Amino acid sequence: MSQIAGVLEKLEGTSVYETLVQMEAAYERIACEQKQWYDAAKFYCPEGCGSCCEGFEPDLMEGEFLYMAAWLIENQNDIALQIAQNKFPFDNGKTCPLFNPASPYHCSIYNGRPFICRLFGASSFRSRNGDKTWRPCKFYPDDILAAHKPPLAKRQYSESETLQVLGAVPPLMSDFTESIAASASGETELIRDILPPTIRRLLWLINMNDNGNDNPNGSPSGAPPMAA
Numbered sequence: 196m197s198q199i200a201g202v203l204e205k206l207e208g209t210s211v212y213e214t215l216v217q218m219e220a221a222y223e224r225i226a227c228e229q230k231q232w233y234d235a236a237k238f239y240c241p242e243g244c245g246s247c248c249e250g251f252e253p254d255l256m257e258g259e260f261l262y263m264a265a266w267l268i269e270n271q272n273d274i275a276l277q278i279a280q281n282k283f284p285f286d287n288g289k290t291c292p293l294f295n296p297a298s299p300y301h302c303s304i305y306n307g308r309p310f311i312c313r314l315f316g317a318s319s320f321r322s323r324n325g326d327k328t329w330r331p332c333k334f335y336p337d338d339i340l341a342a343h344k345p346p347l348a349k350r351q352y353s354e355s356e357t358l359q360v361l362g363a364v365p366p367l368m369s370d371f372t373e374s375i376a377a378s379a380s381g382e383t384e385l386i387r388d389i390l391p392p393t394i395r396r397l398l399w400l401i402n403m404n405d406n407g408n409d410n411p412n413g414s415p416s417g418a419p420p421m422a423a
């Protein structure tokens with residue numbers, strides 16, 4: 196079921212609609228492929244880890260920041276309105292402004308998070324010679340890797356080795372990022388810079404569509420954001 200069904204309904208016919216639909220399809224494909232990997236490999240991130248979010252802020256492609264904004268408007272409207280005013284509720288200036296240290300799940304927008312956050316720790320990549328390769332996350336505790344049967348180490352595993360030690364190879368990161376990057380402008384933006392104006396833009400488009408405006412793809416005039 197769509198995570199942004201209400202927003203999609205209100206944005207039908209606008210310039211962002213197709214991108215949002217494509218992003219949701221790509222995210223659903225990642226979840227589906229990762230489920231197959233988790234079911235076969237039984238290799239999960241340590242519970243409550245969150246180390247990959249600390250001291251890090253993702254660079255977002257257009258589809259990612261549009262989806263994040265739509266997800267917030269649909270699922271956390273109060274927070275979306277705060278962020279539209281440049282107020283990130285968890286921003287400490289040091290880490291991702293959507294990282295909630297008090298939550299055991301840490302990411303405050305888990306189902307709206309971007310590609311890198313979905314793929315980190317549960318994806319494979321192409322090595323220099325083009326072969327599919329997997330490597331345990333750099334934050335994975337060495338003792339848990341050593342206790343795995345068979346024991347694992349922080350090194351690259353070829354596709355056949357990965358199949359041998361885990362029974363499956365996780366989805367290839369570039370399969371997802373390249374297909375979306377090809378249809379985007381190629382520029383990336385930091386969350387704290389791009390999310391506030393994107394939320395304002397989507398709220399404006401929703402407002403225009405609600406009011407039956409026949410040109411909902413123009414530019415916001417700087418009017419204050421309104422709840423969806």
Ligand code: SF4
Nearest residue numbers: 248291293294302312
């Ligand atoms: S968006 Fe969520 S998962 Fe990604 S770095 Fe920020 S807090 Fe972590």
